[in-house]
Amino acid sequence: MAKILIIGGGAAGMAAAVFLGEKNHQVHLFEKNEKLGKKLFITGKGRCNITNTCDDETFFKSVVTNAKFLYSAFYGYSNQDVVSFFENLGLAVKEERGGRIFPVSDHSSDVIRILEKRMKELDVKVHLKSEAEALLTEEGENGERKIKGVRLRNGAEILGEKVIVATGGFSYQATGSTGDGYTFAKEAGHTVTQLRPALVPIATKEEYVTQMQGLALKNIRFTVKDGKKVLYDDFGELLFTHFGISGPLVLTASSYIGKKLEKKELQGYIDLKAALTEEQLDARLLREFEAGINRQFKNVITGMFPAKLYPVILELGGIAPDKKVNEITRKERQDFIHLVKHFPLTLVELRPFREAIITQGGVKVKEINPKTMESKLVKGLYFIGEVLDLDAVTGGFNLQIAWSTAKAAAEFIEE
Structure with missing residues (x-):
């Protein structure tokens, strides 16, 4: 003994x-x-x-x-x-x-x-x-x-x-x-x-993130890249906060990207419609446009996104909110689809140990x-x-x- x-x-x-x-x-x-x-x-x-x-x-x-x-x-x-x-x-x-x-x-x-x-x-x-x-x-x-x-x-x-x-x-x-x-x-x-710190939230640069504070997104894909190199990519849940992003996907990502993030900012992307391919999303958007052919863009897409995300998508979408959908060009539509499938976030740093x-x-x-x-x-x-x-x-x-x-x-x- x-x-x-x-x-x-x-x-x-x-x-x-x-x-x-x-x-x-x-x-x-x-x-x-x-x-x-x-x-x-x-x-x-x-x-x-x-x-x-x-x-x-x-x-x-x-x-x-x-x-x-x-x-x-x-x-x-x-x-x-x-x-x-x-x-x-x-x-x-x-x-x-x-x-x-x-x-x-x-x-x-x-x-x-x-x-x-x-x-x-x-x-x-x-x-x-x-x-x-x-x-x-x-x-x-x-x-x-x-x-x-x-x-x-x-x-x-x-x-x-x-x-x-x-x-x-x-x-x-x-x-x-x-x-x-x-x-x-x-x-x-x-x-x-x-x-x-690991399994910790991540601070982001964009001001529009704070507009979405408290918004939880489910069934999305979150990808982090260093240039063209993919450092993290997975499907699940993400939460917007007053400083950046959190939620299961982000916490896991922090453990894989922390070392790189100490040296440089990294680019994050959210696929807001991960269940759809770009072609399927385009087809859905065209159906929405056809159903409201004389309506303004801002009124046609309102049901496609959560309330806190909607104004940000409109702001970044590259299409004038008041523009009638029958006047939107194919290029404008494709750019909007790209935004929805690659919603950008600049990752600045991990949050401190007290949050890890x-x-x-x-x-x-x-x-x-x-x-x-x-x-x-x-x-x-x-x-x-x-x-x-x-x-x-x-x-x-x-x-x-x-x-x-x-x-x-x-x-x-x-x-």
Whole structure:
């Protein structure tokens, strides 16, 4: 039985505590907040998207950064294992669109409660309002460094044979994710890759975007290009805000384009009628024109677009609003169709960390054993969850990373 210290009481930290408790280790979990799982509480809009039941190929395609590093951890503890784990603990779960798994209650607090209950049953010692300040290391045999324990902010030094860093990333800092784990990693000699917000809204340049604040578009295609190169392209939902754009498509896009967007503005396009080809849209427009042959353009297209989008389309459309449809040229019509299928947005920058769901970047995975999550630099030191340079798109994948890496660390700590 080993004495194991876990820094961080989020998803990865709590899971690791349970897994280690079930192996009869003496586990101490240190959490700086007054309660556990503060970020977990707000994930999935407070519903907690626990995992995703997709096949293995889809899972790895959904991991944006360092997917190969996760092979061993995921195959050792898959999405199906996670579902079984929570069901065996008494949490009823349900599957929704896209394989997303949620508690039947739709309350993330139930996920936290069931983990807390299990930790209590396993006699895990939970220390709330206990902020770790530094890792304690010493020189071991053959001159290798090994972990000795943790020093808390109050000056107390807690000794342990193993230390697991599960401090999360840099997003949602109000929940305590203030980058402490990166400091610990650097002090232990690890490299921390560049950090940037991910799964985050994007600021745009055009003034007309603010006119559409609050407008949600469904069944549209969103494409981001760097010159002629397509960086992102997908179908789904998008939301206009006072600063730019958000919504599922945009959040996912942010994870793929963030690095490029730091260096230059990028061009985004919305296909407002993604279900129609340009030829089909032209045919529909001609039918509208024929039905109102003596009417003004502005009155004929009013039903084709949402109220907040309509005046912007008129403004950008290149056709005088008062022009009668029987006077509109083929060239004007084709230009208007192109606008509808390629509605332009200039993407300026990602919104700040406080609006990001996760952090992109973290402890360099080449310095971590992918099978055990143990540091290759300091014996007995482990890193799990978001503190690592691992991130995925929305849909339960990031929490799966937390569960799988937690299990990997726990599984290979000897009794």
